[in-house]
Amino acid sequence: MPNAIATRQGPYVAPSALVRVLPHAARWVLRGDSSVMATAASTLGVPFVERPCQAAAQSDCAALWLGPDERLLIAPADAQSELAARLQTALAGQPHSLVEVSHRQVALEIAGEHAAVLLNSGCPLDLHVSAFPAGMCTRTMFAKTEIVLWRTAEQRFHVEVWRSFAAYLSKYLALAAGELAA
């Protein structure tokens, strides 16, 4: 009888010089007021940032602003269960919603001199560093798929995409990268 538990495989990602798949990570979507966000930030060990469209990152953990009461929390995969327990303990008694979405999405890194130009092939945001500096993050659209875009350095972006859209996104990027190279 075949094993009922399927082996988890990475999604299909079209090869491209500027794009690489980031390792599997633990992820949560946290909803709540600013005291909830402050508690979660201290539990994760990241600075507490309330500014819209701003990411707070420290070592391998990050809290990305998605909305006034919504953050995407990212942590190393091997810390998943331990951090989940600590978050639940720390947030107990405060009205909040903590949803684990580790396997819902995958992360791609787009890096290089032409990273912003490549992303602009499908994303209409102004990605000039003056308008979208390092540390800024947002949920947005890339062509027909929703992504979370986070600029981690001037020439490096972290993109979160729902895993069934990863093939579409990466093929689109590979096609655009081909045009850039031409």
Next chain:
Amino acid sequence: MLLINCPYCGERPEPEFVYGGQAHIARPTDPRACSDQQWADYLYLRDNVKGVHNERWRHTHGCGRFFNALRDTTTDRFLATYEVGHEPPATLKGAHS
């Protein structure tokens, strides 16, 4: 591309937004006191403005928040956007308000 000024995120491209119908429609506080006609009007009757219209929009593919806007339906120009629960800027109020 049309830019819409989200009260939380700032100016963002229009594909991130979804239209949410006419704004400032208050639910009757006591629906049982309404006639069928009044209730039907509340549910279905909307203004069809040529000019400045009070609208709800949602920054669906951004911060996810609903907000209100004043938009000129003849030019598609957004005159103002503001948070839910606030009144539109007095100088720009729509024709029906």
